[in-house]
Amino acid sequence: MSVPIVFYFDPLSPFAYIGSIAIERVAAHHRREVEWRPMLLGITVMKIMGMKPLLEYPLKGPYLKRDMVRLAEYFDVPFRHHGLKGVNSLAACRAFLWAREHAPEKAKPLAQALFARLWVRGQDITPPEAVIEEAAALGLDGAALEQALGGPDLKAALQSAVEQAVAEGVFGAPTFFVDGEMFWGNDHIWMLEHWLQHHSFRR
Amino acid sequence: MSVPIVFYFDPLSPFAYIGSIAIERVAAHHRREVEWRPMLLGITVMKIMGMKPLLEYPLKGPYLKRDMVRLAEYFDVPFRHHGLKGVNSLAACRAFLWAREHAPEKAKPLAQALFARLWVRGQDITPPEAVIEEAAALGLDGAALEQALGGPDLKAALQSAVEQAVAEGVFGAPTFFVDGEMFWGNDHIWMLEHWLQHHSFRR
Known part of the structure; x- marks a missing residue:
């Protein structure tokens, strides 16, 4: 059994959403598994690199808005840019880690449901209730998740996950690791396949 | 005759150097011309976007250093990272504009010679003498270029060229325009070809 492709994602990133679908197709084509790992752009981009969210920069922002549309077309991914402000993915990432511990087979479907909620249906993923709703729809224990989301363990688990990402050099999403090489962005998927x-x- | 592919470059960018060779091959394959236009990363990245040079960011810098090596491998481009500090491309860009006016057929070869000087031989392109040396080796009038490099006309011409680039949305190098679409970076060349x-x- 070969080592899985590692996929770092932040549910609030449109590029990570597009990449989440694209990388699963590439992996399936090459008979590889994908291991999903959450990270927080707010930490890597804003705190560590000292940048603003890339979409907020003059010149680069408008380019990236166009790029996400054509990447979605190319990878044939349903996509709609929501008009929500201040989306935050703390509850979403923590719920993913909770699911990975308590019902591992439902962790990836939960992340996929949260991506679809935000980037296809245009509904917020910030409130814990939204995350719990998606989890419950997958048959996860909403009451248990609600309690865990309020506690210190999941907060620490996410902090540790982000530290691991940073230790591996991750600064953006999507980031993929394949057999020792790191690839940032969907525009690198052709190189990843090579x-x-x-x-x-x-x- | 179809519209040329537009290629914006800053001679100090390793990615623009790699892209300069890659795009000419793609264009030749598709029987298209490439129009080279200089820009200054110091203006677009640093002044307008308020970023540092991307290679100076933690996490992103080391990733980009690896990325330029593998992009050069993929596109089969001779490449060596020089250890020079504070390289500046003002004289190089001005000399390109001068050549474009006085000996248009030698403008692109001059830019190619400057790219090779910096990114293959690892020699500086900052001093006007270095730029004049490359121009003279191509049979251009070194004394006339030397005089022009000291004057206000070329300074104004480069400023106007950068303003044009910014007006078109250019923020990095290489940037390519193909039939109404803008592509930033060599990692987008597969999308550009599509x-x-x-x-x-x-x-």
Whole structure:
């Protein structure tokens, strides 16, 4: 059994959403598994790198808004840019970690449901109630999740997950690791596939 | 005759250097011309976006250093990262504009010579003498260029070129425009080729 492809995501990133679907297809094509790991752009981009969210920069912001639309077209991913402000993914990431511990087979479906909620239906994922609703729809124990979301263990677990991401060099989402190489962004997926097939970048 | 592919470059960018070779091959394959236009990352990245040079950011800097090596491998471009500090491309960009006016057929070869000087031989392109040396080696009038580099006309011409780039939304290098779409970075070249062939991003 080969090592899984690692996929770092922040549920609030449209590019991570598009990448979440694209990487599963690439992995399936190459008979590889994908291990999903949450991270927080608020920590890596804003606190560690000292940048603003990339979409807020002049020139770069408008370009990225166009880029997400055409990437969604290319990867054939349903996508709609929501008009929500101040979306935060703390509850979403913590719920993913909770599901991974208590019902591992439902962790990825929960993250996928949260991505779809935000980036297809345009509904917020910030309130814990929204996250609990998606979890309950998957048959997870909403009351248990609600209690866990309010406690210190999940907070610590997410902090530790983000520290691990940073220790591996992750600064943005989506970030993929394939057999020792790190790839940031969907625009690198063609290079990722080349590496996956040849373990070399030369053609 | 179709509209040329537009290629915005700053000679100090390793990614623009790699892209300068990659885009000429793509264009030749599709029987298109490439129009080279200089820009200054110091203006777009630092002054307008308020960022540092991307290579100086924690996490992102080390990733980009690895990325340039594997992109050079993929595109089969000779590449060596120089250890020079504080490289500045004002004289190089001004000399390109001067050549474009006085010997248009030598403007692109001059930019290519400057890219090779910095990114293959690892020699500085900051001093006007270095730029004049490369120009003279191409048969351009070194004395006339030296005089022009000291004058106000070329300074104004470069300022106007950068303003044009910004007006078109350019914030980084390489940036390519193909039939109404803007592409930033070599990692977008596969998408650029798809657009070039199909005028759609859907597959």
